[in-house]
Amino acid sequence: MTDNSIGTLQQLRDPNYMPALHKAVPLGIQHVLAMFVSNVTPAIIISGAAGFGFGSDAGAQGFPDMTYMIQMSMLFAGIATLFQTVGMGAVGARLPIVQGTSFAFIPIMIPLVAGKGVEALPALFGGVMLGGLFHAFLGLFIGRIRFALPPLVTGLVVTMIGLALVKVGIQYAAGGVPAIATPEYGSLLNWSAALVVIIVTLGLKFYARGIMAVSAVVIGIIAGYIFAMMVGMVTVDGIMTSMSRSASFSLPMPFIYGFDFSLAAIVGFCLMSFVSAVETVGDVSGITKGGAGREATDKEIQGATYADGFGTAIAGIFGGLPNTSFSQNVGLIAMTGVMSRHVVTIGALFLILCGLVPKVGAVIRTIPIEVLGGGVIVMFGMVVAAGVSMLSDVNWNRRNMVVFAIALSIGLGLQLDPKAVQYLPDTLRILMTSGLLPAALIAIILNLVLPEELSAEATEEVSGGLASQDDGAIQSVSS
Template identity: 40%
Template structure:
């Protein structure tokens, strides 16, 4: 009788602990909750790697290495967010909050352009050097945050979304430059995956809804295999076990690439700030403290630097996982840590990485095109929070005219000094820089605009 009571009391304790930051619920409770976070971000974590590997024409073996390292680094950086590294009395690397880290889509358009021109070494070198911007943001963000209001972030996210949609369409049709680009087979498989994702998002519940992209990916993978679209040689050749080793590619540090990525790390840091506040508001009914936010950005920077060392793309706090916290109210660090452990362990099995690297382009396109669309919508939502005052419309007009218009016509700025030309080499970088400058040149004056800006900054 006492054993039954002890078991009951343990279950009751576990149910209480999952809604608390600290404490260790039993593994039977913690693992499913941690696995839910892994499933929600697994595809989005690896998709940027597969896209850039394709742009850089990497071999199947090299792609497996990048996928393997991406899983390992994401798990490691999530651990640091959960259990921070102390830096004296005032600073820490990590937020000590249930933040899940993963490979950022923000860098895909710029990395695609740089990778196509200079290869994967230029991408990784630019990411490593550019991540120093986030180190600066982490230590001094309370002094510089006013330069990056939601209007600036929103304009940048809109540009990222627009650029990603083009990439998504190419994948949907079979991959840019593919011999069967736009074939009925590719389009049919892409729409099949897309239909599954939409149906599960619309009618699914709980874990099924959160895993809609992963389920659609698996279903499309099976269909593609039946149709003979899957190259199984990378899976066959991959080892069962292997260590994720650093510096598998020769890093190149090119100034234009570094400057382009540096601008994007500003956006990545602001995304992390937003997700950190979103988690504390949803889970603890309060704003994130200065120490938590600073720590979250520094962990973002450390994770991105570590990712470059370990052959992967920059990390950032994942919005979909912040959404899970908002929906379930489960904030226990131990639960999230079990998911981080699963991610890290997955990085030691190249077969798993090879399984994902063999996904046909059409399948990947059908699964991720909605994700790209959501990035665009999130940007529009942030802009709408800031409002459409005369001043904001002027800032947006200048931003999109020079940020999105000019990069599409590089000959228009060919006579400018090279130090200025780099700004317009990439639309995302240009949008971010022009938005910051326009926001400074036209400061808020109207009281109603100032109040709206304050409300938007608070989420």
């Protein structure tokens, strides 16, 4: 779809421009396809980590299961997107920003719910709600804290998020997480379903154009789903049974899981809000630069941060997970050249409609975990790649290498061996074993307190003399 077929260049750069409906609707659905799998995946991961949702009878016990959490992911992604595009007072940037469930909080949420079932959810959603309110509070001074989060810190955090999640992708592709693994775990059949998704996704990403390339992950999972049906991993009867147990229409219920205060959850969500807020600032700037050729205004950045926070807080009340702006949709705006916020509003309405129809979530729930694993491997690998891309903007002098090395070593080490801090109090242990928070805090603190340039002697032991050798080789070549 070319720019000229939709409107003039000046119109396309105007957030208030509304293309003809027959063009706006496909563009809006295109935004949904770009983020759909990423949006529902956190709900599937968290419910799986908690030990319910995959073939469980949680719903029969009177508790909403994975289907409900998927439903809330769609519903409140749509509502939070409306906050951004339509706005409400000071809330919202009035820009084409697509909101969705954030990957960033998954490493924080997994230790909170791991193996604890629905009993862990009151504290989890209490943390989501209060963390969202804190996130909104950051909107008052978001511009003044950006100095503490340069690419060295944000790149490290994004990379750590991806590294924390790639294990989940491998486990899903092999047949499930430990709580739900079967004797067939790691079988060729399981991996073949995941590989179908990966191969189709890569093929579309590299060789397709337009909407096919944008929705490559969705189409890849559909291909994997068809393969799973062909080999008997999922049956039509199973799909129909799942749909028959779900209502055709359902409204969300406030505090359906109950509500509780957990210091670990509250502190974890509040600290991660800093990272999420800076991510949103970057997305807003990317949209205005790529779509309108200008810098984002302070009002737009503040409004976007408010929408992030209040969208998350409201989602937490109804059993939804934290929301943030989706970067893949920023790239889609640059690709289509359509800056219209009304196009994204149409996509938001489509998400809300899906969220009000539990049968949509019921169908998603029937996707075999191995098929989802193929998509997750691609998505989480891209998170790591995005972090590495951000780190490419860092000036890799001795000082920054030390900051990165210490933060990564401690954060990743605690992720790999949680028992290393098993004697800490519960709250501190949960925060430390996420790996992400200690890495982020160490990087922020060291970046603020260490001098801009460390002496060669101060880093010689860390670098092993490699930097000095490289410097000498460079000098020899230049002379």
